[in-house]
Amino acid sequence: MSLCGWGRTTYARVSACTPADKTGVGEAIGAVDDHGLIVYAGGRSYGDVALNSGGGTILSAALKQIHAFDPDSGELVCGPGITFNDLLRRFLPDGYMAPVSPGTGYVSVGGAVANDVHGKNHDHAGSFGDHVLWMDLMLPDGQPVRVSPDEHPDLFAATIGGAGLTGVIVTVCFRMRKVLSNAVVLREERIPDLDAFLSRLEQVRSSKTYTVGWIDTLARGSRLGRGILESADPADRSLPSATSRRVRVPVDFPGFVLNPWTVRAFNQLYYHRVPRGGRERRVLVERFLYPLDALLDWNRIYGKRGFFQFQCVLPDELSAAGLPRLLETISRSRSSSFLTTIKTLGGAGRGYLSFPMRGYTLALDLPHRPGIEALLDRLARITLEHGGRTYLAKDAWLSPGHFQQMYPGLEKFVRVLEKIDPEVRMNSDLARRLQIRLPH
Ligand SMILES: Cc1cc2nc3c(=O)[nH]c(=O)nc-3n(C[C@H](O)[C@H](O)[C@H](O)COP(=O)(O)OP(=O)(O)OC[C@H]3O[C@@H](n4cnc5c(N)ncnc54)[C@H](O)[C@@H]3O)c2cc1C
CATH class of the missing domain: 3.40.462.10 (FAD-linked oxidases, C-terminal domain)
Structure with a gap:
């Protein structure tokens, strides 16, 4: 199929699948070839961060399960395909909202993690990644791993804002915010x-x-x-x-x-x-x-x-x-x-x-x-x-060149990728364009 970024200047022909659960994600990772794999979620990124021309793509729209919600702490455990619109419909009537929200409700939780999105309340609430307690990630070799600020902190820091290159996020736990009204x-x-x-x-x-x-x-x-x-x-x-x-x-x-x-x-x-x-x-x-x-x-x-x-x-x-x-x-x-x-x-x-x-x-x-x-x-x-x-x-x-000068954390990011994905199984048009994988 053909996919494009929201700005419609970037297009990619990809082989796509829509897994319904972790087993399906594992199978998609197992089938990766030389062209690699990336997740395409809500498609609200403007450029090529979710595109992988000639390669594999996981469409995450069906990974929408709500696994657990604790009304006292506001902790929500859910699949990455759930969108901010879904969260609003399901939780606002009970007085909870996402702590941080981008400018459209069509963005998914997985996309919010992978670009560490910010909202109109950044001075007070930080970005989405600041509210993530832990995530279950399927690594590029198919192994599952739980990452948090305490468990595999390097991998956690590489996955928050990591443009989907550290593996497939299959579960996210974050804290919703209590509100008095709609x-x-x-x-x-x-x-x-x-x-x-x-x-x-x-x-x-x-x-x-x-x-x-x-x-x-x-x-x-x-x-x-x-x-x-x-x-x-x-x-x-x-x-x-x-x-x-x-x-x-x-x-x-x-x-x-x-x-x-x-x-x-x-x-x-x-x-x-x-x-x-x-x-x-x-x-x-x-x-x-x-x-x-x-x-x-x-x-x-x-x-x-x-x-x-x-x-x-x-x-x-x-x-x-x-x-x-x-x-x-x-x-x-x-x-x-x-x-x-x-x-x-x-x-x-x-x-x-x-x-x-x-x-x-x-x-x-x-x-x-x-x-x-x-x-x-x-x-x-x-x-x-x-x-x-x-x-x-x-x-x-x-x-x-501009990218390398703008992002001083790039070296640490690449070191994590070298460890978890030496065969470059996760890849995207953005990663190739910005030469993320070259030694820096
Ligand atoms: C109208 C509009 C307003 C916006 N406003 C804001 C704003 O205020 N603040 C802001 O920060 N951004 C904003 N954005 C940008 C948007 O929030 C980000 O591009 C976001 O990442 C898009 O998420 P998505 O679900 O559409 O994912 P996609 O665009 O499909 O993918 C984004 C990235 O997430 C990765 N990804 C998604 N799911 C997974 C997963 N399960 N595992 C691993 N990687 C995954 C993809 O591989 C890709 O790298 C806006 C976009 C639009 C169109």
């Missing part, structure tokens, strides 16, 4: 420029549970970095739950639809949607966490050629210098990005290749047009010059 109290405010954005984010990152900003990347000059800041805390009273209405994008939009004029018009509307003095209201947690999920297949808006997402993080101390350079470069390129988000991250993750560091993260979509690769290279260079890194979950273009 809603958050959301405050939205207009922010006139980047300086104001950074100082306002700095104020709210410690006082509010959730923070996320939207930036108008076409704004220039004195308006560079203007946008909307959203901050929220859990509400203590529920809202009536509503079945979420979802609309599907039925076709690939023609390329000309997305141009600086349409994006400028969208950005104007989006900015002025919030009154000058801001507003505060209760909204369902699902709508706040997963606003894009209301529009199914929204990646088709970028047309057949797809789009790249660029996400980087810069450390606190270099953000005030680096973010304007990134935004000016993007704005000058006139590459249209509707949804540029900015968030704060609170600190490093537990994985050798975890993306987070304390700082500011910027994420934006760039349509696949001539010249885009040079722009991505420029953005990666600016990121490096300011001590930052780009996010593998979103990446389809980073060079091996």
Whole structure:
């Protein structure tokens, strides 16, 4: 079958199977050939981290069992194919939520571990890997092993954020968070420029549970970095739950639809949607966490050629210098990005290749047009010059040289792989592109 990343710039022809349990996973590992194996879960990574051209692929969608749940501690033991949507449906009515959630409910728990995903509450809750108590992993040679911070700590640190290269995660135990309601109290405010954005984010990152900003990347000059800041805390009273209405994008939009004029018009509307003095209201947690999920297949808006997402993080101390350079470069390129988000991250993750560091993260979509690769290279260079890194979950273009400089934990990661997978049975297009297996 053919699989693709969410950005639809990366495709792979693979031999896939959908095991229903650990025995099926063991059989798939036993059948691996020279082209190796990778897991493809929710398919919400933008690039090639879950693709393995010409090789084997485990589709993990059927590994959805809930093995145990302890309401006192919130500890949940489940299969890796369970999604954040599943968790919300099953546990929110009883007052529990995932401790950390990415921006779409279609991501699986296995994908959340393998990219050590972060949410809008990173300053307070860290990334998903920070909440994992233990995992059962099927190693590349088919042997089962339990990993935790105490049992095989190296393998645990390589698996959190390890891009699926240490084996197949078959069970995950993590702690769910207790909540009083199904809603958050959301405050939205207009922010006139980047300086104001950074100082306002700095104020709210410690006082509010959730923070996320939207930036108008076409704004220039004195308006560079203007946008909307959203901050929220859990509400203590529920809202009536509503079945979420979802609309599907039925076709690939023609390329000309997305141009600086349409994006400028969208950005104007989006900015002025919030009154000058801001507003505060209760909204369902699902709508706040997963606003894009209301529009199914929204990646088709970028047309057949797809789009790249660029996400980087810069450390606190270099953000005030680096973010304007990134935004000016993007704005000058006139590459249209509707949804540029900015968030704060609170600190490093537990994985050798975890993306987070304390700082500011910027994420934006760039349509696949001539010249885009040079722009991505420029953005990666600016990121490096300011001590930052780009996010593998979103990446389809980073060079091996830039990758090595951005991820100082790479050496330890590779040492673990050499020990557990000398024959390179786990492999992916991303691992080959970034030359992860070469000695560093
Ligand atoms: C709209 C949108 C919003 C997003 N927002 C955020 C965000 O706010 N924060 C954030 O951090 N990310 C975000 N992401 C990215 C997304 O969270 C990650 O790419 C995530 O890893 C995708 O998980 P998935 O289940 O779709 O897995 P896939 O994309 O299919 O796979 C991701 C990786 O996990 C590995 N994997 C999956 N299951 C297993 C398993 N059982 N064993 C071993 N390896 C496994 C795969 O091999 C692959 O390397 C967003 C993506 C989208 C489309």
